[in-house]
Amino acid sequence: MLIAMKVKAAMLAGALAAPILATAFAPNDPREQEGVLRLLPISFSYRAAGDFSKDGRPVEGPLRKLSLPADLVVMKRQVTVGEYARCVDEGACPRSGGSTGPQDVPVVGVSWHDASAYAAWLSRKTGITHRLPTDEEWTFAAAEKARDEAMPLVDPSDPAQAWIARYETESARARPAATAAQPGGTFGTNSNGLDDLAGNIWEWTDSCFLRVSLDGGRERITNTNCGVRVVQGAHRSYMTDFIRDPRSGGCAAGVPPTNLGFRLVVEPSQPVVTAVARSVAKLLRRT
Amino acid sequence: MLTRRTALMGAAIAALMMTAPAVAGPADDLKLPRKKVELVAPPFVHAHEQATKTGPKIVEFKLTIREKEVVIDPAGTKFHAMTFDGSMPGPMMVLHEGDYMELTLVNPATNSMPHNIDLHSATGALGGGALTHVNPGEQVVLRWKATRPGVFVYHCAPEGMIPWHVVSGMHGTVMVLPRDGLKDADGKALRYDKIFYIGENELYVPKDANGKYKTYETIGESYGDTMEVMRKLIPSHVVFNGSVGSLTGKNALTAKVGETVMLVHSQANRDTRPHLIGGHGDYVWEAGKFNNPPQKDLETWFIRGGSAGAALYTFREPGVYAYVNHNLIEAVELGATAHIKVEGKWNEDLMKQVTPPGPIPPDKVGAADPVAVTR
Numbered sequence: 001m002l003i004a005m006k007v008k009a010a011m012l013a014g015a016l017a018a019p020i021l022a023t024a025f026a027p028n029d030p031r032e033q034e035g036v037l038r039l040l041p042i043s044f045s046y047r048a049a050g051d052f053s054k055d056g057r058p059v060e061g062p063l064r065k066l067s068l069p070a071d072l073v074v075m076k077r078q079v080t081v082g083e084y085a086r087c088v089d090e091g092a093c094p095r096s097g098g099s100t101g102p103q104d105v106p107v108v109g110v111s112w113h114d115a116s117a118y119a120a121w122l123s124r125k126t127g128i129t130h131r132l133p134t135d136e137e138w139t140f141a142a143a144e145k146a147r148d149e150a151m152p153l154v155d156p157s158d159p160a161q162a163w164i165a166r167y168e169t170e171s172a173r174a175r176p177a178a179t180a181a182q183p184g185g186t187f188g189t190n191s192n193g194l195d196d197l198a199g200n201i202w203e204w205t206d207s208c209f210l211r212v213s214l215d216g217g218r219e220r221i222t223n224t225n226c227g228v229r230v231v232q233g234a235h236r237s238y239m240t241d242f243i244r245d246p247r248s249g250g251c252a253a254g255v256p257p258t259n260l261g262f263r264l265v266v267e268p269s270q271p272v273v274t275a276v277a278r279s280v281a282k283l284l285r286r287t
Numbered sequence: 288m289l290t291r292r293t294a295l296m297g298a299a300i301a302a303l304m305m306t307a308p309a310v311a312g313p314a315d316d317l318k319l320p321r322k323k324v325e326l327v328a329p330p331f332v333h334a335h336e337q338a339t340k341t342g343p344k345i346v347e348f349k350l351t352i353r354e355k356e357v358v359i360d361p362a363g364t365k366f367h368a369m370t371f372d373g374s375m376p377g378p379m380m381v382l383h384e385g386d387y388m389e390l391t392l393v394n395p396a397t398n399s400m401p402h403n404i405d406l407h408s409a410t411g412a413l414g415g416g417a418l419t420h421v422n423p424g425e426q427v428v429l430r431w432k433a434t435r436p437g438v439f440v441y442h443c444a445p446e447g448m449i450p451w452h453v454v455s456g457m458h459g460t461v462m463v464l465p466r467d468g469l470k471d472a473d474g475k476a477l478r479y480d481k482i483f484y485i486g487e488n489e490l491y492v493p494k495d496a497n498g499k500y501k502t503y504e505t506i507g508e509s510y511g512d513t514m515e516v517m518r519k520l521i522p523s524h525v526v527f528n529g530s531v532g533s534l535t536g537k538n539a540l541t542a543k544v545g546e547t548v549m550l551v552h553s554q555a556n557r558d559t560r561p562h563l564i565g566g567h568g569d570y571v572w573e574a575g576k577f578n579n580p581p582q583k584d585l586e587t588w589f590i591r592g593g594s595a596g597a598a599l600y601t602f603r604e605p606g607v608y609a610y611v612n613h614n615l616i617e618a619v620e621l622g623a624t625a626h627i628k629v630e631g632k633w634n635e636d637l638m639k640q641v642t643p644p645g646p647i648p649p650d651k652v653g654a655a656d657p658v659a660v661t662r
Contacts, residue, residue, distance in 0.1 A: 058643075159606070159633060160606035160629070160631070161605070164605070164606065164628050167628065170536075171536035223644075223655070
């Protein structure tokens with residue numbers, strides 16, 4: 001029932017908020033001023049993550065119009081090697097696979113646990129709550145870079161047709177030209193002003209894997225597996241939380257997430273109205 | 288470079304001493320009909336009769352040795368390969384018991400090294416290795432009689448550098464079919480609709496101090512470092528047909544329910560253990576020699592390093608099958624996987640999902656906390 005409730009709250013909030021995109025800046029915090037954006041909640045299209053079934057048959061996750069309940073303050077870029085290294089140096093983050101090399105490229109080779117440790121550390125350091133985004137938040141922030149990849153459904157009476165179709169879809173995915181993490185901005189900026197979405201790094205979200213029944217028109221979560229989290233990038237994927245270096249092979253085909261990295265969202269730290277006013281002022285200065 | 292030159296000189300001298308004088312034109316001492324075969328790159332095999340009513344003949348093949356740089360994994364790792372006819376493995380050559388193979392081995396002047404061929408299916412002279420040393424710019428013609436039916440490895444075997452040439456790609460398969468075709472233990476004829484030819488090959492790519500694969504300007508420069516990795520016996524890649532992913536994704540093999548496929552698996556250097564996930568080996572010549580009755584209903588079969596084996600399987604269910612080296616670390620982490628997409632109608636009698644994944648009933652061991660489930 002959680003999802004349904006969230007939707008109602010979100011829709012209400014969405015109706016109240018004006019569809020303005022703006023840059024946020026928290027006073028006295030140069031890092032935030034440089035590094036984060038405030039997105040106002042406008043309505044967006046969202047395909048629920050997880051495995052859905054109706055009357056014992058697999059179905060697509062429902063596609064809905066959502067609005068986030070409040071502004072989303074989110075990092076413009078993924079957390080870098082240098083930023084993550086400071087957390088490692090203070091003994092608050094595990095050393096990651098991708099922590100060597102240039103300091104200004106995004107950190108990769110991080111697990112959900114590593115990313116969560118960084119968020120907790122940064123929250124303590126700044127006094128501002130930082131956390132991983134939910135899948136809904138990531139999809140909203142990614143805007144046109146989010147990909148709703150509908151996969152063929154498995155018919156239990158003849159599952160092989162869907163397996164072959166899925167296999168072909170997965171096999172057809174393009175592999176990134178470069179596998180190493182690239183300097184921030186390499187993969188462009190989206191309409192919300194965020195950099196490098198859906199490049200060669202998949203980003204951890206905080207959303208757990210759900211199995212959901214849609215029987216009788218009701219939405220019922222039958223299993224929540226938080227050992228598996230949603231990762232987002234050029235396609236949505238589900239990843240065991242301690243994995244740092246994803247791969248395919250064996251029975252699976254297709255292109256696994258090339259790298260695992262992350263960006264964080266910031267719990268709103270100032271009234272929405274102030275932020276909007278400041279942002280509008282800043283936008284005006286720019287033009 | 289010193290190492291390479293010394294190696295080249297040694298092999299060149301050996302080649303000069305051992306190669307027979309070139310013969311002008313094909314030998315005509317045998318009054319037999321001739322047939323010329325155009326080879327097909329693996330995983331496929333040139334058209335051939337499974338059984339033949341005709342008498343023995345001379346079957347002409349030509350293998351051109353190509354030294355070339357190839358990409359061996361999706362990360363783009365480059366590798367200086369040595370190949371028969373440009374592919375890893377070299378093409379399969381099929382003939383019948385009692386036929387003669389007349390093989391022209393060409394070493395173009397653009398290559399850097401002498402090469403030769405040792406055919407496990409041939410008798411004498413190190414499998415032909417002692418009579419086929421060719422320097423760049425030379426060719427040689429060897430004739431040998433196919434006296435034993437089976438699938439057999441062939442490989443390059445130059446003096447002092449045999450393992451390096453083999454694990455760099457110079458290996459392939461000869462199939463000698465019984466003239467009256469394949470049979471089961473009771474003498475009943477066995478046939479196949481398709482043949483897939485898998486050449487497994489482990490690679491030993493050197494790494495630099497940062498753990499990145501090293502690249503080299505020339506194959507000669509890669510020799511010293513590669514030998515050092517080889518001597519430790521820990522491969523960096525274990526691949527089917529030359530690279531990770533060569534037979535998966537867009538390159539997956541295809542078949543239909545009801546079709547009988549022959550899977551020929553060849554490994555010139557190291558033991559392996561093919562397994563068809565979700566299927567079986569209906570008839571398997573594990574050691575690859577057709578005068579022995581095939582074993583039935585195998586789950587996994589053992590291919591000894593330096594041999595080829597053959598399995599027949601008739602697909603009964605559609606879907607995506609993985610054909611792997613069932614050392615699963617080598618299959619999943621190092622690359623030894625092929626996929627077969629099989630079209631057809633699902634047979635519920637063989638398998639059915641009775642109840643889809645769902646919660647364990649509340650009163651049973653392992654059931655989730657009801658509060659957590661319905662949150």
